[in-house]
Amino acid sequence: MNSYKYICILAAGVLSLSACKPSIETPVPTRGSADFTRYIAVGNSLTAGYADGGLYLEGQQNSYPSIIAQQMKQLGGTGNFIQPLFSQDQANGSGYLQLTGFDKTTGAPITAPVTTNLAVTGQVTIPGYGAVTTYAKYAGTDINNYGVPGIKLAHITYAPYGNLNGFYERLLPGAEGTHTTTYLDFITAKPFTFFTNWLGNNDALGYATSGGAGDVLTDKATFNALYSALMAKLTASGQKGAVATIPDVTAIPYFNTVTVAAILASVQKANPAVQALFVNAKSDATAAGTTYAARPATANDLIVLTFPTSKIGTLVSTPAGMLPYGLTPYSPIENQYVLDANEVTLTKDYVTSYNNTIKSVAASKGIAVNDMYTFLNNVKAHGLVVDGVNLNAGYISGGIFSLDGVHLTPRGYAIVANEFIKAINAQYGSNIPLADAASYRSVKFP
Amino acid sequence: MRKILLFALALLPALSFAQGFQVNLGGQKQIGMGHTGTGLAQDGASIYFNPGAVAMLPENSVQAGISPLFFKSSFNPAGTNDVYHTANKVATPFSGYAVWGPKSAPWKIGLGVYTPFGGLTDWGRQWQGKYTIESLDLKAIYFQPTLSIKLADFVSIGGGFVYDIGTVDLQRALPLSDASGNDGQAQLKGHGHGFGWNAGVFFKTESHITIGIDYRSKANTTISSGDAIFKVPASLATSFPQPNTFYASIPLPATTSIGFGFYPTKQWTLALDANWVGWHSYKVLAFDYAQNTPTLQDTYSPRNYRDGYSLRAGAQFKPVDRWAIRAGGGYASTAVRDGYVTPEVPDANRYYFTGGLGYSIARKLDVDLSFEYEHLLSRTQTNIETQLSGTFRSNVYIPGVSLTYHW
Numbered sequence: 113m114n115s116y117k118y119i120c121i122l123a124a125g126v127l128s129l130s131a132c133k134p135s136i137e138t139p140v141p142t143r144g145s146a147d148f149t150r151y152i153a154v155g156n157s158l159t160a161g162y163a164d165g166g167l168y169l170e171g172q173q174n175s176y177p178s179i180i181a182q183q184m185k186q187l188g189g190t191g192n193f194i195q196p197l198f199s200q201d202q203a204n205g206s207g208y209l210q211l212t213g214f215d216k217t218t219g220a221p222i223t224a225p226v227t228t229n230l231a232v233t234g235q236v237t238i239p240g241y242g243a244v245t246t247y248a249k250y251a252g253t254d255i256n257n258y259g260v261p262g263i264k265l266a267h268i269t270y271a272p273y274g275n276l277n278g279f280y281e282r283l284l285p286g287a288e289g290t291h292t293t294t295y296l297d298f299i300t301a302k303p304f305t306f307f308t309n310w311l312g313n314n315d316a317l318g319y320a321t322s323g324g325a326g327d328v329l330t331d332k333a334t335f336n337a338l339y340s341a342l343m344a345k346l347t348a349s350g351q352k353g354a355v356a357t358i359p360d361v362t363a364i365p366y367f368n369t370v371t372v373a374a375i376l377a378s379v380q381k382a383n384p385a386v387q388a389l390f391v392n393a394k395s396d397a398t399a400a401g402t403t404y405a406a407r408p409a410t411a412n413d414l415i416v417l418t419f420p421t422s423k424i425g426t427l428v429s430t431p432a433g434m435l436p437y438g439l440t441p442y443s444p445i446e447n448q449y450v451l452d453a454n455e456v457t458l459t460k461d462y463v464t465s466y467n468n469t470i471k472s473v474a475a476s477k478g479i480a481v482n483d484m485y486t487f488l489n490n491v492k493a494h495g496l497v498v499d500g501v502n503l504n505a506g507y508i509s510g511g512i513f514s515l516d517g518v519h520l521t522p523r524g525y526a527i528v529a530n531e532f533i534k535a536i537n538a539q540y541g542s543n544i545p546l547a548d549a550a551s552y553r554s555v556k557f558p
Numbered sequence: 559m560r561k562i563l564l565f566a567l568a569l570l571p572a573l574s575f576a577q578g579f580q581v582n583l584g585g586q587k588q589i590g591m592g593h594t595g596t597g598l599a600q601d602g603a604s605i606y607f608n609p610g611a612v613a614m615l616p617e618n619s620v621q622a623g624i625s626p627l628f629f630k631s632s633f634n635p636a637g638t639n640d641v642y643h644t645a646n647k648v649a650t651p652f653s654g655y656a657v658w659g660p661k662s663a664p665w666k667i668g669l670g671v672y673t674p675f676g677g678l679t680d681w682g683r684q685w686q687g688k689y690t691i692e693s694l695d696l697k698a699i700y701f702q703p704t705l706s707i708k709l710a711d712f713v714s715i716g717g718g719f720v721y722d723i724g725t726v727d728l729q730r731a732l733p734l735s736d737a738s739g740n741d742g743q744a745q746l747k748g749h750g751h752g753f754g755w756n757a758g759v760f761f762k763t764e765s766h767i768t769i770g771i772d773y774r775s776k777a778n779t780t781i782s783s784g785d786a787i788f789k790v791p792a793s794l795a796t797s798f799p800q801p802n803t804f805y806a807s808i809p810l811p812a813t814t815s816i817g818f819g820f821y822p823t824k825q826w827t828l829a830l831d832a833n834w835v836g837w838h839s840y841k842v843l844a845f846d847y848a849q850n851t852p853t854l855q856d857t858y859s860p861r862n863y864r865d866g867y868s869l870r871a872g873a874q875f876k877p878v879d880r881w882a883i884r885a886g887g888g889y890a891s892t893a894v895r896d897g898y899v900t901p902e903v904p905d906a907n908r909y910y911f912t913g914g915l916g917y918s919i920a921r922k923l924d925v926d927l928s929f930e931y932e933h934l935l936s937r938t939q940t941n942i943e944t945q946l947s948g949t950f951r952s953n954v955y956i957p958g959v960s961l962t963y964h965w
Contacts, residue, residue: 134632134953138634138639211793214793498945499635499686499946501689523733553739554734555735556735556791557793557794
């Protein structure tokens with residue numbers, strides 16, 4: 113039968129259809145005027161991949177510099193990007209927070225620290241400083257990601273700093289207590305062709321997260337001088353790079369999750385007579401001012417995420433007798449739990465000044481600027497939709513911030529990486545492909 | 559007091575019907591001729607193309623055909639070198655028609671079962687748009703009892719009542735990682751039904767031109783209790799109550815067609831068709847869940863489709879009685895406005911070419927083969943709702959075969 117033959121031909125045709133995928137031409141890779149042969153990342157915890165209140169292997173593997181490097185690799189001609197990873201046996205690094213569930217009645221998240229497979233080797237008391245936790249030394253010799261959790265710009269030329277920060281100490285050869293290499297010298301010891309620099313956050317964040325009580329803001333002029341010195345050294349051989357501005361500390365969930373209104377509402381549920389919370393607040397918005405006084409809390413006072421809300425209402429001893437904590441002017445919420453309105457104003461003023469320095473120094477050197485300050489403020493104000501995922505600056509549900517409310521989730525870091533890539537491509541005419549943020553996770557739920 | 563707000567996890571099951579889902583595979587002879595048929599009285603497929611022409615059919619017939627549909631789409635996310643492809647899956651639109659009437663009577667009755675809308679798109683679970691769609695399997699089967707009456711030698715009318723059964727199975731990832739970093743999954747699965755009608759008129763003019771006009775009404779297809787299956791980490795289970803159901807109503811649009819047939823010689827048939835598809839009825843896609851939680855809210859996604867049109871032309875050549883060779887082609891405009899293109903149907907303006915062969919195996923038995931190639935014009939889009947941004951390119955390959963017994 114003739115038709116039989118045609119059916120055979122048709123069947124053969126049908127089978128071959130499986131192969132007919134429409135082709136899409138992707139752009140020809142170009143590095144533009146930049147050279148990505150050896151890319152180094154300079155920065156603090158955000159650069160190291162710190163997340164959930166700790167530095168651990170998964171966070172390191174999803175650090176934004178490592179994501180940027182993977183994308184750069186698609187252009188060809190780049191070297192390996194090496195990170196000082198914790199070993200598989202010590203994958204949990206410094207330890208970190210895990211979400212273990214939600215409180216049945218309040219819906220509040222419950223977290224617990226991960227305490228197994230740590231890289232912690234001990235604690236050393238450094239005279240005149242205090243206890244420093246040390247970690248298993250990084251065994252490799254090559255490093256591309258120089259992110260050191262906790263480091264401030266103010267530390268980069270301080271020679272003994274390696275003895276004070278266990279995360280830096282583990283990168284340095286030699287024994288704890290004997291280090292004399294400044295961070296600036298350490299990162300520039302080997303030649304490199306491209307850098308990202310996201311230093312400066314801790315110069316404001318350290319003050320803010322301690323409620324303005326445990327740390328100080330780095331002086332504006334000092335910041336300017338150090339940032340100029342840092343950038344001069346990073347660009348000494350004509351290297352190109354990208355810098356990022358410092359986020360507004362009030363844009364992060366660490367300061368926006370436990371609110372005065374929420375605490376008050378919860379107190380009033382049990383005791384409708386309560387009119388206000390009281391905080392111990394700074395009396396003026398100057399760095400020099402040291403006067404604090406109790407006053408009723410307002411929405412402009414930011415309570416830190418780590419505030420133990422169970423303290424509210426417990427009886428504490430005051431000069432006026434035993435009084436409920438947080439509910440009277442004699443028993444205010446302590447300074448370290450509150451970034452009060454004046455402290456907020458002061459911090460914002462410093463961050464603005466730091467960012468002006470960052471932008472003007474970068475402009476003078478023709479370096480790309482990733483404006484994370486503006487980006488995260490936009491996320492806070494409007495949220496962000498990426499590939500069908502609604503993200504925002506909310507704690508846990510927002511998808512961007514990890515369980516510590518300051519550092520990011522892998523998805524958050526992928527978004528940061530893409531912001532860097534966009535800034536780099538715009539500045540140098542390169543076309544580093546963007547990373548697929550959807551393939552990186554947000555907070556893990558049990 | 560450290561209450562978390564999981565409320566922002568908007569679940570927007572982006573289910574959309576589009577021109578991409580109007581498969582138009584009414585019959586093998588008509589596919590071969592570029593989907594023309596409104597102005598012809600070829601065979602039982604007139605029940606679909608123009609019930610008005612059924613009474614003009616010279617014979618009674620029973621026929622059945624199938625058109626396996628290979629929808630191939632590729633997506634290149636903006637600013638990347640990544641390219642994602644849909645999996646090799648085959649949708650199987652089919653059609654079956656029966657037409658009967660006494661030889662001497664001026665009327666005929668018929669029954670058509672056909673699948674004018676349907677689609678099968680599977681992007682997999684690892685692609686960049688997994689939170690918008692992983693896979694969608696959609697079918698709409700129309701049943702149409704039909705009556706057609708020849709009013710005079712030159713004009714006949716016909717109409718049928720349409721009952722449709724729609725089934726849908728949509729899957730997408732939810733951005734809720736479990737302890738091992740795996741995504742949550744949402745599946746919306748159900749079937750519903752709707753009603754409509756199809757009516758047409760058919761003229762034979764003195765100048766040997768045939769003309770047909772047809773109107774297929776909108777069929778509002780309602781899924782009243784589909785299964786809404788959510789797989790999420792255990793700590794979030796209360797936010798996604800199970801079992802749960804959803805209600806959704808989707809208008810399958812009205813189509814108005816006019817067609818012409820020309821018969822320059824005994825061996826040649828030429829046909830022209832124009833269609834207007836009332837996609838404007840598809841303004842919004844709303845999902846109403848039986849059980850809502852602060853996290854799982856009813857959704858309301860704007861679609862704002864515009865009407866689409868298509869222009870088609872085809873020819874049939876019969877060198878000898880037993881054989882027919884067919885060819886055709888056409889152009890269809892997209893119903894999806896810029897900003898609303900979604901990956902389950904990455905719709906775009908499209909053109910297509912078709913070819914076909916007919917052969918009489920025996921005196922009363924015909925076999926017809928058809929093949930169609932559709933090319934969707936490349937479309938670079940950022941979806942307003944999901945911000946999924948990139949370039950889609952799609953091709954469709956549709957072989958087909960049918961058997962007709964006529965007497």
